[in-house]
Amino acid sequence: MDFSRVELREDDEKFLAGVREFLDTHVTDDVRRRDRETGDNFDEGVHLAMGAAGWLTAELSSEADGGLNRLRRRLWDLEKRRSHVPWVTWGTTIIVSKSVRQHGSPELRQEVLPGLERGEIRLCLGYTEPEGGSDVAMCKTRAVRDGDQWVINGSKMFTTGAHNCQYVFLITNTDPEAPKHKSLTMFLVPLDSPGIEIQGIRTVDGDRTNIVYYSDVRVDDKYRLGDVNGGWAVLMAPLNEEHGVVGESADGLQDVSVMTHQGVMMATAVDRVTAIAAREGPDGRRLLDDTSVAYRLGRSIARVEAALSAPHMFGRVAIAQAMRDISPDLMDILGPASALPIDTEGAADNGGAEYIYRWAPLCGIYGGTLEVFRNMIAQHVLGLGRANYSLPAKPKAKVS
Structure with a gap:
């Protein structure tokens, strides 16, 4: 894995600046607040603005067809995450659009696909x-x-x-x-x-x-x-994409795991708790001066880094399990005020750890449970055979 810093060319720097300007204009604090209140993970105003500006077309198209090249697609994805763009509905739209292109009749493709690019159809x-x-x-x-x-x-x-x-x-x-x-x-x-x-x-x-x-x-x-x-053949590619069972790109310019979005949110919460733990209190002491705090925080950071580096299905399991395991520690380190949600007066870290704690159980069932993915890894990667869930055989009655 190459951790060296990417040096952008001048034209790519301008592209990045334009992306940030667009997102800062449209993904406002009001949008993020409204998304928290509705729980929709979607904002129609932002989505239509992306369509009007050509961003949706650029995402749906290959580079050969006028879409983003690999580097710019990666920059766009990272900046959307930084801005907390409400994204889930567009994610499912992209997955399904590929099946419509491949398996839909010409009449259906004409009815649906142009509206995807404008943002009017999801x-x-x-x-x-x-x-x-x-x-x-x-x-x-x-x-x-x-x-x-x-x-x-x-x-x-x-x-x-x-x-x-x-x-x-x-x-x-x-x-x-x-x-x-x-x-x-x-x-x-x-x-x-x-x-x-x-x-x-x-x-x-x-x-x-x-x-x-x-x-x-x-x-x-x-x-x-x-x-x-013949629906199983139609369904396999979207399922594989949702599960993260996709080939790795040679240039490495992609998310390591399909759960990287959730992993980055977890890492952000850990960073915020670390900053608080390193801050001196009124008595001049820091939370980090307690060796048990330093140990648990260090262990949490190590778990997050390992999970974010795990690819494909491995990363899906590692990120979801790490979130379940470390979120209680983060809240315990911060104390009772960590139970207060975002935008609540007195919240220890503005609700970051509390949200991760509530989100963790859901991340373990998205697209299938952790147990399902562990079985898939066991069967398809480790060659351990199919799981057997049948009841144990009853012992034979003794013959007197």
Whole structure:
């Protein structure tokens, strides 16, 4: 790993200055406050401004098609993180847009893709079901063909951003008698279709997600992506991207892990606690003068650095687990005032450690639980075989 400082050319320095000016203009304290209050992880004003300025087109396009080159794409990503751009809905939109380009009919591509670049159309993920857990192939939401249309019934949990999106990338079961990976069909369903009901759910960290009900929802066949019962092939690439199972770029100009955003937030909280611990109190002493504080803080910093350096699925597990492990220590070091949330008078670190503590459980289930990813690493990287969750065999009765 190369930790040397990157020296930018003059034109790239100007590009960076322009990025910072744009983000500082549009991602204001008001935007960040509103995002904390709603938990949306999305701001339509910022998103439309990005579309009007061409940033969304630049992100969706390859360098050969007029998009950002590798260095400028990395600078753009880092500056968005620095500014705390509400980003989740755009992240799901990018993931789904690739499937629309690859598997959508010409009619569907024409309907959807131009609006993505303007920021007027956003896409969310309709995977998890209330009784399905992390196995998205255990899909019970039914799609039944009726002439040139499909009738969809079922429900989906954790459809984050649905209330701010125009379409959902929906996994359905179109053949209940077939094996689970051969019974799935993917659709891009317009969320303004009759029969769709979106209900908000607030998570413990303050974010909003949704449960979405589908009651006799009719969609034209043009909204189908890929073959009937061939949805698993359509779903694999978006799932791999969400899981972080992607190849490493030779130039290294990318996030090491798909959870790097969460890892950087954790590192920021640790830096803030470290600065407080190094500050002299009225008696001239510092928290760091207590050897137990110095030890626990040093251990936390080491865990964060190791987690941020871990690639792919390893980084996903390392970052989420580190957040769970160190956030209680950070709060304990700061004392009772660390339990006060952001923008609360008297909060020890303006709520940084408290937020990480509440966020940690969620980071361990995004896109699948930590246990799922540990099993994937065990099976696909270490070659340890599939996990066996069957009940232990009962001992045979003794014959007298």
